Amino acid sequence: HGKFYRGIRGKVSKGITFDLKAIRKAYGKDQVVYFSTILGEMFVDGKLNGAANLYIIFSNSNAVIETHFFYKASNEGAFVQRRIPEGATFLTLAGGAAANANHDRIAFAYPQITKEALVTENATDLKVAPTIMALPQGAQFPIYTIGKLKGGALDDLRVILDPHDVQYESSIPDNVRVDKNGVAHFDQKGMSQIKVSFEKFSAGVTFITN
DSSP states (O other): OOOOOSEEEEETTOEEEEEHHHHHHHHOGGGOOEEEEEEEEOOBTTBOOOOEEEEEEEEOSSOEEEEEEEEEEOTTOEEEEEEOOTTOOEEEEEEEOOSSGGGOEEEEEEEEEESSOSOOSOEEEEEEEOSEEEEOTTOEEEOEEEEEEOSSTTTTOEEEOOGGGSEEEESSTTTEEEOTTSEEEEOSSEEEEEEEEETTEEEEEEEEEO
16 A cells, blocks of 8 residues: 555564553543554565564453454555553554564554544445354454545555454354454354344355364
C-alpha cells in the first residue's frame, strides 16, 4: 500500500508494553477507548525477511484479558482497530517468528489510542481466511475477516475486522467452537462448518480436528 514512516518497529520475540492506567490518568478515562495501528512486516535496508506473526495483548496485573494474533502479517500492511477492554491496564505490542525465524522484523505503524473509532467507512471485497484447515485436538487458530477500506486517508488499505463485530456459528461446536475473539478451538475429533457473518456478508469455513 506504500511506505509508513512512523510507528513502532522491532525484532521477533520482542515487545513493548504501555501502562493504560497511567494513560487514562494523564488524558482521561473517556479518551482511552480504541487502539488502532497499521501492522505488518518491516523493510530492513530495502529488503524483506519474510512474514512475521504479530500480537496485540490487553492484560492487567493478574491475567491476560484478550490476545489478538495476526498470523504471517505481510509487508502490505493491514489496518487493525480494537476496543480496549475496560479492565485492561496494560497494552502490549509484540512479534513472534513466522516465516524466517529470528530474521523477521515487525512494525506497528501509526499506533493510536483514541476516544472514537477512526474508521467508519464500510469495508469492501470481504473474505475469510483460512477457508479450510485441519489441526490436532487441542489446537487453536484465529479466523480473519479481511477487506479493503474505501474513502478517506486509508482508502484501499487492507483491514482486518474486529472479531467482536463478526458473528460465528459452528455446525458442531463440540468439535470446533469459536470464542468472542474469533479464535477457533479444536476440541474434539471430527469436522465442523463455521458460518462467518458481518453485516450482509457471510462465508463458510471448514475445520477438521484430527
